[in-house]
Amino acid sequence: MLNVKGVSYAYRGKKALDQVSFTLGEKKITALIGPDGAGKTTLLKVMAGLLRPSSGEVNGKDGMSLGYVSQFFGLYGEMSVQENLHFYGRLNGLTFRESTQRIEELLHWTGLESVIHREAGALSGGMKQKLSIAAAVLHRPDLLLLDEPTNGVDPVSRREMWRLLQSVAEGGTQIFAATQYLDEAAYCGRVILLHQGRILVEESPQQLLRDFPFRLLVIREAGHERVKWMDRIRKELTTGEVFSKGRDLYILHREGMSIQGRIKAILPSDKGLSLEEVEPGYEEVFTQRFQDADGGESR
Numbered sequence: 355m356l357n358v359k360g361v362s363y364a365y366r367g368k369k370a371l372d373q374v375s376f377t378l379g380e381k382k383i384t385a386l387i388g389p390d391g392a393g394k395t396t397l398l399k400v401m402a403g404l405l406r407p408s409s410g411e412v413n414g415k416d417g418m419s420l421g422y423v424s425q426f427f428g429l430y431g432e433m434s435v436q437e438n439l440h441f442y443g444r445l446n447g448l449t450f451r452e453s454t455q456r457i458e459e460l461l462h463w464t465g466l467e468s469v470i471h472r473e474a475g476a477l478s479g480g481m482k483q484k485l486s487i488a489a490a491v492l493h494r495p496d497l498l499l500l501d502e503p504t505n506g507v508d509p510v511s512r513r514e515m516w517r518l519l520q521s522v523a524e525g526g527t528q529i530f531a532a533t534q535y536l537d538e539a540a541y542c543g544r545v546i547l548l549h550q551g552r553i554l555v556e557e558s559p560q561q562l563l564r565d566f567p568f569r570l571l572v573i574r575e576a577g578h579e580r581v582k583w584m585d586r587i588r589k590e591l592t593t594g595e596v597f598s599k600g601r602d603l604y605i606l607h608r609e610g611m612s613i614q615g616r617i618k619a620i621l622p623s624d625k626g627l628s629l630e631e632v633e634p635g636y637e638e639v640f641t642q643r644f645q646d647a648d649g650g651e652s653r
């Protein structure tokens with residue numbers, strides 16, 4: 355069990371982590387979610403023992419085997435997929451025989467079987483990431499740390515990668531993954547929201563959804579005139595936010611039912627627009643938390 359206790363870290367006097375404490379316990383997959391510069395990479399490096407905290411400590415690492423997938427491709431571009439994996443096997447003390455068996459299993463899991471002889475440098479972004487994960491879990495580590503493993507990866511590959519991580523977790527590895535993709539919380543038993551070096555919240559993602567006090571309305575296909583109504587709708591809200599995604603207009607609110615009538619009165623009646631209630635998702639829940647922490651005036 356890894357125990358991070360009151361950890362702070364500063365780069366030349368500038369605080370990147372501030373009194374961070376949590377324990378990695380029975381939840382198998384934890385997502386570390388935070389905006390750019392929140393301190394995610396710094397925290398992973400401290401947990402991996404690559405950086406020494408300015409104060410506080412990380413306990414329970416002794417005797418624990420680690421895997422680390424950094425934000426940048428860390429394998430040998432001029433070596434083939436198979437050679438990279440054998441090399442990592444050797445580095446982690448596996449015999450050639452053990453490596454061969456494990457590599458076969460991992461190639462199958464990752465779907466990299468068809469490219470085993472391809473140079474790693476010539477793989478697509480998603481395949482490179484899968485190879486990095488395979489190399490990091492070859493020795494079945496107790497803890498796998500990942501720094502934004504799905505950054506820049508297309509949605510289908512992201513889903514495949516999380517499926518891969520879930521099988522790794524089922525094999526007994528504890529997973530701790532930093533991500534900027536808020537929807538990836540759905541794959542995790544627990545999320546830690548990190549903001550300006552501090553933990554805002556540590557909870558199961560489902561519980562955070564259940565505790566969310568806002569409701570969400572959408573006007574589909576609102577068209578380009580939506581910008582005109584946004585300000586007027588915003589004035590109807592005591593707390594909340596109006597924002598658009600694609601051509602749809604969203605209203606996050608804590609009002610009573612009367613809000614629907616008040617919004618309808620703002621919308622033109624001849625455009626066939628309708629107001630629909632939808633379930634808020636992780637994006638709304640986490641964005642709200644981060645904006646609250648920023649001291650955002652409304653949402």
Ligand SMILES: Nc1ncnc2c1ncn2[C@@H]1O[C@H](COP(=O)(O)OP(=O)(O)OP(=O)(O)O)[C@@H](O)[C@H]1O
Pocket residue numbers: 365366368369370388389390391392393394395396397
């Ligand atoms: N080597 C460094 N020297 C000075 N400051 C640094 C260094 N590395 C990070 N920082 C600063 O520390 C803070 C936290 O950075 P960190 O990289 O841990 O955040 P992050 O959440 O991983 O962000 P990103 O997603 O952009 O990597 C930021 O303000 C960053 O500018």
